[in-house]
Amino acid sequence: MPVCTGSKNLPYRRNDHFTMLLLLLLVASIATVRSSCECTSYTLSGSRRLTSNVEFYTAESDTIGDKYIRPKRHERIDVQKYIEERSVGSSNADSECVTDQVHLTLGDTSDSVVISFASTLIDSESIVKYSTNKDSFESGGNFHKATGVSTSYSELMYIVGNLYNPTMGVPEGNLSEIIKVENTSVWAYDHQTGDHYANYYNINPSNFKTGFMAYNNPYAYYDSPILHTVTLSNLDIGVEYYYVVDGNCEIFSFTIPKNKYPMQIGLTVDLGQTSVSAASIAALEAINPDLVLLPGDLSYSDGYPYLWDSFGTLIQSLASKVPLLTTAGNHEFGLAENTLSHRIRYPTPYIGSSSTNFCYYGKVVGAVNVISLCSYGGWDSNSLQYQWLSNYLATSIDRDETPFVIAIMHAPWYNSNNGHWMEAELMRKSIEPLLYEYGVDVVLSGHIHCYERSAPVYNNTVDSCGPTYLNIGDGGNYEGTYVDWRTQPDWSEFRESSFGIGELTIYNETHAYFQWHRVACESDSPGAPNYNMNFSTTCHSPGDISAYPMATSDHVWIAKPSVDVCANRYMTSPSPSSNSNSNSNSNGYNPSSGEISLIVLTVIFGVVIIVLSILLFRAYKLLNALNGTERTFQESVSPFTKKGEGKV
Numbered sequence: 001m002p003v004c005t006g007s008k009n010l011p012y013r014r015n016d017h018f019t020m021l022l023l024l025l026l027v028a029s030i031a032t033v034r035s036s037c038e039c040t041s042y043t044l045s046g047s048r049r050l051t052s053n054v055e056f057y058t059a060e061s062d063t064i065g066d067k068y069i070r071p072k073r074h075e076r077i078d079v080q081k082y083i084e085e086r087s088v089g090s091s092n093a094d095s096e097c098v099t100d101q102v103h104l105t106l107g108d109t110s111d112s113v114v115i116s117f118a119s120t121l122i123d124s125e126s127i128v129k130y131s132t133n134k135d136s137f138e139s140g141g142n143f144h145k146a147t148g149v150s151t152s153y154s155e156l157m158y159i160v161g162n163l164y165n166p167t168m169g170v171p172e173g174n175l176s177e178i179i180k181v182e183n184t185s186v187w188a189y190d191h192q193t194g195d196h197y198a199n200y201y202n203i204n205p206s207n208f209k210t211g212f213m214a215y216n217n218p219y220a221y222y223d224s225p226i227l228h229t230v231t232l233s234n235l236d237i238g239v240e241y242y243y244v245v246d247g248n249c250e251i252f253s254f255t256i257p258k259n260k261y262p263m264q265i266g267l268t269v270d271l272g273q274t275s276v277s278a279a280s281i282a283a284l285e286a287i288n289p290d291l292v293l294l295p296g297d298l299s300y301s302d303g304y305p306y307l308w309d310s311f312g313t314l315i316q317s318l319a320s321k322v323p324l325l326t327t328a329g330n331h332e333f334g335l336a337e338n339t340l341s342h343r344i345r346y347p348t349p350y351i352g353s354s355s356t357n358f359c360y361y362g363k364v365v366g367a368v369n370v371i372s373l374c375s376y377g378g379w380d381s382n383s384l385q386y387q388w389l390s391n392y393l394a395t396s397i398d399r400d401e402t403p404f405v406i407a408i409m410h411a412p413w414y415n416s417n418n419g420h421w422m423e424a425e426l427m428r429k430s431i432e433p434l435l436y437e438y439g440v441d442v443v444l445s446g447h448i449h450c451y452e453r454s455a456p457v458y459n460n461t462v463d464s465c466g467p468t469y470l471n472i473g474d475g476g477n478y479e480g481t482y483v484d485w486r487t488q489p490d491w492s493e494f495r496e497s498s499f500g501i502g503e504l505t506i507y508n509e510t511h512a513y514f515q516w517h518r519v520a521c522e523s524d525s526p527g528a529p530n531y532n533m534n535f536s537t538t539c540h541s542p543g544d545i546s547a548y549p550m551a552t553s554d555h556v557w558i559a560k561p562s563v564d565v566c567a568n569r570y571m572t573s574p575s576p577s578s579n580s581n582s583n584s585n586s587n588g589y590n591p592s593s594g595e596i597s598l599i600v601l602t603v604i605f606g607v608v609i610i611v612l613s614i615l616l617f618r619a620y621k622l623l624n625a626l627n628g629t630e631r632t633f634q635e636s637v638s639p640f641t642k643k644g645e646g647k648v
């Protein structure tokens with residue numbers, strides 16, 4: 001019956017429209033919620049800064065360029081000479097003992113360490129023998145053997161002025177030696193024709209240049225030694241292990257720190273490789289630490305990679321026996337470094353904390369949870385670092401296991417020196433609330449080449465529930481001390497322009513004791529011994545206008561207020577997990593509570609739309625059925641019915 005056919009077809013087409021309408025409404029609602037929730041994990045990095053809600057701080061910033069005076073530099077140490085004098089690494093004098101730069105860090109799992117060492121022999125192997133018995137390495141003894149991986153790299157040298165013309169002290173090399181690197185005129189031509197090759201460079205003092213050397217100048221290539229990395233796993237925590245690396249005749253030892261008290265942590269930043277650096281390393285060894293934290297500006301190689309090798313040799317005496325946790329500073333990022341040498345030579349346990357970036361990670365060690373942040377990575381709420389940190393804090397803080405949480409980063413959030421003043425302000429504004437919410441106890445930074453300790457502080461206001469900030473950028477770098485201080489803020493409790501190291505002792509679940517030990521000051525005596533440094537006990541860096549220019553030490557209890565006063569300082573992750581990524585989706589991203597609410601609203605909105613659509617559809621069907629019956633009746637009697645219609 002045509003009428004019936006027509007009346008059936010119409011509702012089916014309308015049904016398609018309803019389905020389309022329903023889908024459009026759902027898509028629109030989801031799109032609306034996605035845009036309003038700023039689904040950060042999918043935002044392109046190119047638009048990241050535009051979506052930031054962090055305001056730029058401008059007050060007084062214009063005056064810094066005029067006021068800040070760059071400090072004098074002092075010379076690097078002769079590492080080989082220093083080592084010979086200390087008889088450290090003397091075993092390498094033996095022709096069979098050819099590897100060095102032995103150092104270790106903690107592995108991705110709680111029962112592993114990573115041992116790194118370097119060799120220039122092509123047949124050297126990535127092998128470490130280890131045992132709890134020092135005598136095991138004698139013939140016939142029982143020991144474990146671990147095999148790792150090796151790599152090497154080539155890099156174009158980058159020349160900065162301090163290599164040949166430091167402000168103070170003896171240069172790394174003289175100008176004529178540097179010119180020899182740039183000058184290829186002695187060979188880059190055809191002896192018969194006199195034609196110059198493409199890599200012909202006739203260099204003299206008048207056209208000498210700093211910066212990158214020419215890529216086609218073979219003199220400018222740096223070849224690293226073979227860099228071995230071996231992971232020892234399934235170790236007993238708190239047990240001393242002895243080990244021997246392939247090609248090195250010395251027996252080293254280490255212990256993975258146990259969760260026991262007291263726990264001793266050595267702190268240093270901006271270490272470098274000067275005579276002061278050596279004094280800082282010796283001071284760190286003297287406190288017999290379980291762990292050393294070194295957040296940035298390690299070697300001051302500055303694109304001249306040979307200095308990574310000498311730094312590795314210098315720090316071996318400490319880092320071959322104490323695990324070292326590092327992150328990158330500006331001297332690892334800048335001056336053609338781009339973190340290449342740092343990443344390869346000083347690995348970090350970032351994979352174990354579900355990070356994808358070696359510069360930021362978390363690591364439980366003994367009684368502390370160390371959170372490394374990257375001063376030179378993204379920090380706003382769209383950034384991977386922020387998302388990773390949010391996830392780590394939400395899943396990996398267990399105060400029963402680690403009562404103290406320590407954050408490390410290179411550039412400080414709290415600094416009252418004109419040197420690098422406010423450089424990290426945007427990062428502070430973005431990330432400080434997260435650290436406060438989870439009750440981070442101590443924040444260690446450097447970058448400012450002096451020492452400063454804060455009171456517990458949050459948002460520039462003294463707050464007993466906030467972290468204590470320690471700036472120890474005075475490890476021994478070649479740039480000298482920063483002496484130009486601003487008016488001392490309320491939160492600044494101690495500051496001095498000299499060199500030193502930190503000692504943090506965790507005594508129990510609520511009390512830690514911090515000490516800063518001065519190792520040297522700068523000297524204003526031209527040509528003074530020790531590269532213009534002053535190691536006397538009464539030294540005073542010239543021009544230091546800090547609050548405590550003569551103090552040889554600083555010490556303070558870092559105690560947690562009671563849980564009634566500062567619940568955040570006892571905060572355990574709401575979703576603790578042995579796998580910090582267990583609550584993440586495949587992108588390692590956890591939505592915030594606000595975003596979860598929006599998702600719930602989306603679902604409710606969608607359900608309401610579906611129910612309304614069904615009701616409308618049913619109402620329409622009912623009306624249509626009534627109309628159809630009426631039309632059928634009318635058409636059956638209509639004089640305009642065509643011939644043959646109206647019959648089945």
Ligand SMILES: [Fe+2]
Pocket residue numbers: 270297331447448449473477
């Ligand atoms: Fe530095």
Ligand SMILES: [Fe+2]
Pocket residue numbers: 270297329330331410446447448
């Ligand atoms: Fe720095």
